[in-house]
Amino acid sequence: MRPYTCGLDAAADVIGGKWKPRILWALHHGPMRFGELRREIQGVTEKMLIQQLRELEARGIVHREVFHQVPPKVEYSLTELGMSLNVALMPLDEWGAKHMDVLEASR
Amino acid sequence: MRPYTCGLDAAADVIGGKWKPRILWALHHGPMRFGELRREIQGVTEKMLIQQLRELEARGIVHREVFHQVPPKVEYSLTELGMSLNVALMPLDEWGAKHMDVLEASR
DNA sequence: ACAAGTACCCACTAAATAGTCAGGTACTGA
């Protein structure tokens, strides 16, 4: 595991993963339950969603809160760090949105 | 190949790949030859570097210019689109740099 | 003659990542 060579390198490592950007995007508007996330991010399997959420949790990006209820309720939200990450991601989102057509065409 | 759901999704697809952020970072200061890039981005293999460069070229992010000389010379540089991407990546780089210590610790 | 530098390509393997499917608990409502 080589050390990060620049901030971008470190950030890429955190958001790398097929579903992480979508998760971050979904959580932008507030806390969400597991099931809500699953419905929101269509195409993701339960397993992958859990896996990616756990990774983001381990990195301190998302917070996982279990409510001891029946049926069970688990809420995921962005931490302070997660929110600051999302802020840093905004220009990138705008860039992607702006050039969406060209990008769609070239893949 | 699902359509992009948001700009972030599209952008992540473009910069996704083990070496792409490093390449973008390296080209930030101007055009570079293949060999220079290889030396700059230590740890990358020739094959991966070529592969990722080709992908970035196909996406319109980098420009490849061949000089018909012996020994051969090929120069890679950022296109307008590539430069705008790099600008959008700057906050992310800063975020990564700022939280480098926490991020290093949690992997 | 021969190694070294330049910018690659190709076949193959290994590792990382993602997906499928079956299960498991602790309930609620019919």
Added chain:
DNA sequence: TCAGTACCTGACTATTTAGTGGGTACTTGT
């Protein structure tokens, strides 16, 4: 009792991504 919801876990497979080691063609330096 039986289906249904919510939130998972673990075994296994498939796909994608990355790495290894070889080869090309040509020239300059020793």
